[in-house]
Amino acid sequence: MEYNHADLFEGVADAIGDRVAVVCGDRRLTYAELDEHANRLAHHLESAGVRPGEHVAVQLYNGIEYAAALLATLKIRAVPINVNYRYVEAELRYLYRDSDAVALLYDVEFEDRVAATVPEVPDLRHLVAVGGAPSIPGAVAYDDAVRDAPGTRGFPPRSSDDVYIVYTGGTTGMPKGVMWTTEQMLLAFWNPTFPRPTRPEDVVDNARNGGPLVMMPIAPLMHGAAQMATWIGWFMGATIVYTRRFEAADVWRTIERERVNSLTVTGDAMAIPMADELAAGDYDTSSLLAFVSTGAILSGTVRDRIQALLPNSVVMDRFGSTESGSTAEAVAGSSPEKGLRFAPDVENVTVLDDALQPVKPGSGVIGQVARTGYIAHGYYNDPEKTARTFPEVDGRRWLLTGDIATVEEDGTIAVFGRGSQAINTGGEKVFPEEVEAVLKGHPEVYDAVVTGIPDERWGNRVAAVVQPSGSRPPLPEDLDAHCRKELSGYKVPRVYAFVEEMKRSPAGKADYRWAKQVAEESDSA
The missing domain is CATH 2.30.38.10 (Luciferase; Domain 3)
Known part of the structure; x- marks a missing residue:
């Protein structure tokens, strides 16, 4: 056995095969069933000519097929490539080409975009459509692909140096593929509450001895945080629960139905609608022990609100990145408004x-x-x-x-x-996160993204794109007065642009290019 995610999952499946591994909607598979399902997909990809080291793109919503695609790709020593399902044709063309993908699994809902783009990417030679019959010539329906392939293993030996790539970024430029070896990734993202393994078999023992935890990553699996949360959970022997897409009411219903113990979100963009729904609805959250934000920080007002709504749960902020793994946890009193302070939990x-x-x-x-x-x-x-x-x-x-x-x-x-993202205005640095957190503390602000726009005198001036919480936007002078209570004058936005809906990635990441454009257009108007 190697420090390889496919090796380790197979070991876990052999050890606790009857335990439920994954749930999405009304579908659930045990570890043994998911392993067999992934074997079928892996053999199909092999038969389609995908070889070790080649790249398999995954353009899917959350679901069992996405989990199986990750496993199947690694089983044959190929490399999974995550594709943002919101991408339009130009962005898809860039990512397909930049990643050198040779195969693509895609939801049929995206077929128009895929069909328009694939002819311009000659290396992308095999397509598998999930959720229905494809209309693209040569594409194969997912159900047919897994039905006609064997469910046994029989794969060549793998290595702890096999590559795993996660595409990340895109807030200021096109995304880049972060390259890991499977061993380095496993150890970088290891759950810090458990001793780090000294041999691969320790991972299997950890899962075998793990309690009946139910964990739920809310971010889409096309985001590295959700993929890592999935692996962490499986190597704890946990059941991983998904919703196909993020919708707050569906999330709380699923938590109630599946008795979820741990929930992972990415910052305010997910926490705010979840808090709104929890406050307005009637949900049983008694099973929930931990509400964790990773990949994006919770502002203090949002964190306090979540804690008030979930008094028996621990609310945590984790610090890390796709390149670094999970590295630290926010200390008591830490928030973007008051100052972010983290205690490293790894060396x-x-x-x-x-x-x-x-x-x-x-x-x-x-x-x-x-x-x-x-x-x-x-x-x-x-x-x-x-x-x-x-x-x-x-x-x-x-x-x-x-x-x-x-x-x-x-x-x-x-x-x-x-x-x-720092804004240099008159020689002073302004960090958007601090100003965004203060703005989101105003009762009439639902969401905010702060950016810099050109200024002849100061080089740049601070501008805020604001999504109001009600039908009418707040008065700029009210926002100004609110910010001046907590921020130095040079940090206070000089320009406000109000939008009906904030543009963010499916994982809740701010789109600063879009925000800058909106702010400049508002300023010139």
Whole structure:
């Protein structure tokens, strides 16, 4: 057995085959059943000519087929590629080409976009349609593919160096594929409440001895956070529950029905509608022990509201990235409004200064959060970005996360925000996360994204795109007065643009390119 997700899942399936592994809607499969289902898909992909090291794109909503696709691809030593299901033709063309995908599993709902794009990507030679009969010539229906293939294993040996790629980003530019080895990924995203395994068999023992946990990642599986939550859960022997798409009422109904113990969201964009629905509805949440945000931070007002609605649950913020794994947890009182402070829960996490040397605790020196040890090894097809992000210092390879921070005297890391999003206005740096959190504390604001727009005098000025909580937008002067109670004057937005609906990724990530365009158009108008 290797530190390979496919090897480990097979070991877990052999150990606890009768335990339920995955639930979506009214469908549920045990570990043994999911393993057999994934074997069928893996053999189909093999028969279609997919070879070790080649890339299989997955353009699906959440469901058993997505879980099986991840497993099947890794079983034959191919590489899964996550595709944002909101992408239009130009974006799909970029991702299909950049990832060098040779096969694609897609929901039939996306067939028009797939059909228009695939002819321009000659390397994409095999298509599998999920949810119905395909109309694209040569495409195969998923049900036919798995029905006609054997459910046994019989795959060649795998390696702990097999590659796993997660495409991430897209808030300021096109996404990039983060490359991991399966061993490094497993250990970087290992649940910090359990001892890290010293041999692959420890993972199977951990799952065998795990309690009957039910875990629910809410983000779409095309987001790395949901994929990692799935693997973490399976290697704890847990049942993983999905909803096909995010809809707050459906999520709470599912939590009630499946007696979910742990819930994972990505920041305010998911937490706010979930809080609204929970407050308005009548749901049994007595099974829920943990409400966890990862991939995006909860603002203080939203976190407090969730805690009030779920008094018997622990509300947690996790800090990490697709490149670094899970690295730290927010300390008590941490919030974007009051200052984000995290306690590292893994080794080799620090802040490096401009000379790429560790910041002395309590010195006040500002640098970038960095990690060494278990980290990704680069970006697919982008050696320049790889060199910038993964520098070698004194013989050690580091990941620079881009998060601007310092180290407090007690060793906690105070994070100010993402450097790539920082707004330079008159020589002062403004981090959007802080201003967004303050704006979302106003009762008439449902959501907010803050960006910088050009200014002849100051270089940039702070602008806010706001989605009101009611039918009428709040008065700009009211928002201004609200912000000035908690922010220095230079951080207060000079421009407000009001929108009916905020544009975010399916995982809740802000689209800063779109926000900048909206703010500039509002300002010029």
